[in-house]
Amino acid sequence: MSTARSWDTDQLPEGEEKVAAVRDMFDAIAPKYDRLNRIISFRLDVRWRKRAVRDLALPSGSTVLDLASGTGDLCIDLTKAGMRPISMDLSFGMLSADRSASPRVQTDILRLPVPSASVDGVMCGFALRNLLDLPTFFTELGRVVKPGGRIALLDVSVPKNGLVRWGNGIYFGKIVPKIGAALSDGPAYAYLPKSVAYLPEPAVMLEALAAAGFDDATHEQLSGGLTQLMVGTRS
Numbered sequence: 001m002s003t004a005r006s007w008d009t010d011q012l013p014e015g016e017e018k019v020a021a022v023r024d025m026f027d028a029i030a031p032k033y034d035r036l037n038r039i040i041s042f043r044l045d046v047r048w049r050k051r052a053v054r055d056l057a058l059p060s061g062s063t064v065l066d067l068a069s070g071t072g073d074l075c076i077d078l079t080k081a082g083m084r085p086i087s088m089d090l091s092f093g094m095l096s097a098d099r100s101a102s103p104r105v106q107t108d109i110l111r112l113p114v115p116s117a118s119v120d121g122v123m124c125g126f127a128l129r130n131l132l133d134l135p136t137f138f139t140e141l142g143r144v145v146k147p148g149g150r151i152a153l154l155d156v157s158v159p160k161n162g163l164v165r166w167g168n169g170i171y172f173g174k175i176v177p178k179i180g181a182a183l184s185d186g187p188a189y190a191y192l193p194k195s196v197a198y199l200p201e202p203a204v205m206l207e208a209l210a211a212a213g214f215d216d217a218t219h220e221q222l223s224g225g226l227t228q229l230m231v232g233t234r235s
Contacts, residue, residue: 006025012195023091026091028185040180048227049077049125052154052229053077056152060082061083064119065085065121065144067088067109069088069089070094071097072100075102088112116143117143117144121152122150122151123152138205138209139212146234151214155199158196159224164224165225176192177190
């Protein structure tokens with residue numbers, strides 16, 4: 001008899017139910033996560049991560065936390081850029097599938113197990129919408145990043161252009177769940193497109209980042225608005 005999955009729901013979960021659903025879902029899809037990302041994004045995800053590492057703009061040798069690190073793609077890019085990444089994720093399944101050979105820590109990234117002002121930078125790829133409390137997360141970034149350190153935060157976005165937004169909605173709302181069902185987990189790839197609804201407007205996120213100590217934080221949409229990138233410097 002099959003067991004209902006916590007992310008297989010018409011309503012987006014809230015509170016601690018969201019935390020549990022996100023952890024369990026990523027544990028389940030970890031083995032095929034990279035392959036699906038490449039297929040679904042037509043390998044644009046590779047370009048987006050490289051852009052984020054470039055805009056992080058930290059020197060070789062910098063210690064960088066990759067938060068909600070998944071299988072370590074950003075850690076690999078950071079290592080190639082000469083930096084020293086540390087992989088942190090709530091999902092043990094994702095960390096088990098990590099291919100980066102970076103140090104790995106299973107943790108709730110709203111409560112980072114590192115001292116204040118101890119790292120040169122932080123990256124987070126496509127996970128902001130999965131967090132329980134974004135202002136708390138931004139405050140935690142401000143705590144752990146040294147003055148002059150940098151952050152680069154990637155996530156999905158809603159295109160401003162109406163036609164692009166319509167096509168994006170059809171693709172991610174209708175086609176991606178079918179690809180996910182064929183190759184991995186259908187409910188997970190139905191949940192992920194809907195989860196963009198968790199994200200506040202860019203101005204709200206930039207205000208929260210400024211309050212956390214990133215006064216110069218900027219926001220940019222990439223690839224016609226399919227994704228968004230925020231970068232900033234700790235004051």
